[in-house]
Amino acid sequence: DIQMTQSPSSLSASVGDRVTITCQASQDISNYLNWYQQKPGKAPKLLIYDASNLETGVPSRFSGSGSGTDFTFTISSLQPEDIATYYCQQYDNLPPGFGQGTKLEIK
Amino acid sequence: EVQLVESGGGLVQPGGSLRLSCAASGFTFSSYAMSWVRQAPGKGLEWVSTISGNGDDTYYADSVKGRFTISRDNSKHTLYLQMNSLRAEDTAVYYCAKDGNVLVPSWFDPWGQGSLVTVSS
Numbered sequence: 001d002i003q004m005t006q007s008p009s010s011l012s013a014s015v016g017d018r019v020t021i022t023c024q025a026s027q028d029i030s031n032y033l034n035w036y037q038q039k040p041g042k043a044p045k046l047l048i049y050d051a052s053n054l055e056t057g058v059p060s061r062f063s064g065s066g067s068g069t070d071f072t073f074t075i076s077s078l079q080p081e082d083i084a085t086y087y088c089q090q091y092d093n094l095p096p097g098f099g100q101g102t103k104l105e106i107k
Numbered sequence: 108e109v110q111l112v113e114s115g116g117g118l119v120q121p122g123g124s125l126r127l128s129c130a131a132s133g134f135t136f137s138s139y140a141m142s143w144v145r146q147a148p149g150k151g152l153e154w155v156s157t158i159s160g161n162g163d164d165t166y167y168a169d170s171v172k173g174r175f176t177i178s179r180d181n182s183k184h185t186l187y188l189q190m191n192s193l194r195a196e197d198t199a200v201y202y203c204a205k206d207g208n209v210l211v212p213s214w215f216d217p218w219g220q221g222s223l224v225t226v227s228s
Contacts (some may be wrong), residue, residue: 050214089152091213095166095178096157098154099206
């Protein structure tokens with residue numbers, strides 16, 4: 001199975017800060033990488049698919065980049081409503097696997 | 108608007124069975140694969156199973172293979188997960204999700220509200 005390693009596991013930042021989360025795959029997954037946001041008590045929501053494509057309706061402050069084994073998720077200017085846990089997910093190989101999550105808090 | 112509504116969760120004893128359902132609306136159901144993803148209390152996301160749009164192809168996590176069966180009724184726009192020989196470690200919120208393509212798992216969007224399955228004596 002492909003292992004997905006996210007870092008950091010938790011992050012505290014101030015409103016307006018630029019926030020970056022990384023996700024590393026244990027082998028080349030091309031651009032088959034997605035990012036989700038999960039707010040407490042809610043279902044996950046797709047933000048980015050295929051590494052860099054913004055899902056319809058998702059604010060443009062969210063972005064993704066990378067290919068191969070190294071990927072980055074960025075919030076350009078953190079807003080209070082962005083408090084959530086973020087997950088990466090690969091689908092290059094079965095089983096599709098998730099990173100362990102990054103819990104984002106407001107400083 | 109795409110909507111997914113799960114039902115069927117609850118408390119079950121170890122070794123017991125439960126069937127989850129997911130009623131879909133707002134899209135051409137048979138044109139998309141559908142998946143189940145679970146989340147144990149306080150833990151991360153774990154993919155469980157995917158079924159292709161026409162139901163011919165199914166995929167399972169090793170942790171549930173041989174115990175869980177995914178199926179769909181395209182005439183009823185409903186996805187199912189039959190769970191047998193349940194274990195304590197199957198305790199989780201189970202989400203159904205629409206897949207990004209028709210055949211194999213890709214991205215999951217949107218997700219249902221989740222259905223809690225608790226396996227305990």
